[in-house]
């Protein structure tokens with residue numbers, strides 16, 4: 001069982017070392033600072049596009065939303081317009097809540113069985129996964145947006161404002177960004193859950209640990225660059241601006257730590273489209289959530305609907321005509 | 336039931352701690368008696384021209400598979416990935432967060448980790464990754480790559496595991512409610528069963544009803560004259576109880592409405608009492624409002640076990656509904672109380688066998704209500720219909736006849752999670768009886784627990800599976816039984832009515848099972864009826880017994 005997380009952990013560690021020593025020892029700045037990031041971005045967008053078109057090419061033969069509330073029926077019965085939408089607006093709201101607030105995860109419960117006199121099965125509200133997941137995703141998003149300052153010159157006001165909010169705790173110097181801390185805490189929580197929650201650890205694959213370690217590696221290297229080892233920010237911005245303007249340059253004196261960080265980010269980008277991380281796009285396409293429950297009111301068309309062999313009434317009556325007549329049942333063809 | 340596992344022994348086995356071994360390495364599946372259903376009778380497969388019909392025994396080593404079975408599965412997977420976006424997306428995006436893990440009644444009742452919805456799906460997903468994921472294919476070239484990507488080749492052991500666990504899922508969709516991406520393991524089970532059917536690996540409790548339904552119009556294989564006999568028999572019973580001949584119409588051309596309900600209602604107690612409830616209602620509407628409702632022997636099955644076989648089979652069986660409505664020239668179709676029948680009608684029928692442009696948009700001629708939500712399918716649920724009648728005060732009822740009942744209500748999986756029919760039945764219950772208590776919040780409405788016997792698993796030989804799978808539901812019934820003295824479990828599903836009596840007897844023996852239209856039938860006051868002494872079960876009405884006893888003294 002240990003293998004499942006020890007191997008990915010070792011792989012992430014190795015990847016970091018490869019970049020670090022590659023730069024510090026072999027002077028491969030160009031490779032890790034220019035080639036790899038470009039390749040990763042190409043792999044990300046190419047892979048993402050490939051994956052999504054593949055999904056989109058699969059047909060949607062039936063409208064099968066999972067209904068989680070009262071349907072629209074009689075006018076005096078109150079419909080749950082969001083959890084059982086029958087209109088586009090309802091579906092839109094449902095999706096927004098799902099995508100931005102993880103509404104389904106919010107419902108999570110934990111079952112327990114108490115073998116005693118009463119033998120009760122109980123279900124308690126289990127909010128931690130929801131909190132952890134929400135914290136993780138929003139912290140990650142904030143971190144990504146903050147990083148845009150490396151790719152835009154001059155840095156737009158709204159990014160500065162976000163940074164201001166993110167640093168509002170005003171601890172330490174340079175000011176502590178909450179997002180980084182929350183991200184690390186959340187990802188560690190998700191990891192701990194995967195290792196220590198009996199059921200989750202049983203279903204986990206090495207492929208589930210890998211992105212977690214990758215993100216942990218990215219976060220730790222990022223945090224240490226900002227707060228502890230103090231890298232050459234001006235140099236880094238020169239490099240990143242070079243990348244986005246397609247005038248790549250390798251300024252002198254950027255530490256290997258930075259290249260290790262960038263390498264892990266690149267791996268994450270390249271790995272993204274071929275992994276479960278595609279749930280980010282998949283959630284938009286999930287037919288149990290993104291369709292209206294209005295099948296009985298509006299006909300849905302199945303693009304590959306084909307004719308099937310049925311047992312017709314005529315055949316049926318031929319089989320049973322005499323018995324039907326005897327029983328006094330009406331028949332179409334009397335003999 | 337003597338050789339069966341006792342409730343205590345079953346409870347002793349429940350342990351939600353999963354083993355520490357890797358689930359993929361414990362691959363050779365133990366098919367255990369009590370947990371599986373017998374294989375399909377080859378004759379039943381032949382009726383439908385299903386492939387590879389043969390005698391085979393799940394317990395034996397050799398399943399007598401066609402030589403190229405792996406190829407058949409691979410091709411079958413490929414086709415389904417192209418045909419169903421659900422399938423493809425669900426294969427790709429599960430993050431194994433475990434939110435669905437303890438939502439499945441089979442996991443809760445057995446503690447078997449492969450009954451966690453996510454693992455059930457992974458059984459198939461692991462093969463999908465091996466065969467169809469480019470990333471996994473590259474990874475698998477490296478040592479340990481297979482375990483990293485979680486892929487495995489399609490072996491006989493894997494196939495047996497599929498079979499065992501896809502027939503331990505009742506396609507109830509409870510897992511889908513909790514999944515952050517709506518991944519519906521029921522959908523994956525449906526695909527899994529389609530694939531198994533490509534190799535002739537159906538279970539008999541599905542294949543034979545399907546074959547019967549195709550040939551004779553209903554799952555039980557009741558021929559038209561026997562169907563009529565049964566209805567006549569109910570007519571006599573009702574006459575004895577009420578003094579009124581309800582004179583049902585069968586295969587009647589030119590009726591206003593065609594009524595279709597599962598054949599279980601016609602042939603198995605306690606569904607038969609619900610059936611009598613329908614008959615009383617139709618008589619009432621005929622006398623009072625001149626509404627003509629007809630039954631059909633050709634379309635004498637509302638349920639659709641084809642749904643548990645393959646999409647194609649579902650379509651073949653479902654076709655009868657529209658065909659019969661057209662032949663009889665009715666205005667629209669009314670559907671009885673059933674679970675999966677309504678999932679099929681609500682989410683598949685119009686797409687598969689529509690458009691039903693020969694029917695009229697359904698309007699209740701008595702109240703004038705337009706059933707806007709059914710204007711394309713032209714099929715209305717009887718609970719919608721009756722709720723509308725009651726709301727408009729069109730039914731005269733004496734609900735004290737239901738005073739013996741202390742009710743709770745079970746939401747069937749399919750009307751709850753594949754439709755959203757939640758408040759209509761509750762409205763009828765509240766208008767036909769006085770004492771009604773809900774089960775705990777996490778076990779009703781969209782979070783309802785399956786009876787444990789749906790999706791074709793209501794056989795006799797898998798009784799341990801059924802009792803274990805039904806435990807979460809029964810446990811909630813027990814709770815209200817002890818707390819409020821609930822003595823009747825009300826439901827709107829024929830499979831429930833067939834499955835619950837055994838489940839209740841096992842876990843909560845003091846609770847009876849009853850359909851909604853049995854309540855209606857008891858309460859409705861027919862024109863010209865005599866004073867009723869008994870309810871539809873021929874048991875004394877509240878108050879009646881006492882008077883009798885007093886007389887005796």
Ligand code: SF4
Pocket residue numbers: 428429430431432433434435436452453513514515516517518
């Ligand atoms: S809840 Fe959904 S994403 Fe999470 S493990 Fe279950 S199926 Fe996968």
Ligand code: SF4
Pocket residue numbers: 438439440441450451452455503504505506507508509510511520521524
């Ligand atoms: S559909 Fe129901 S029975 Fe099947 S895995 Fe999900 S919860 Fe379990």
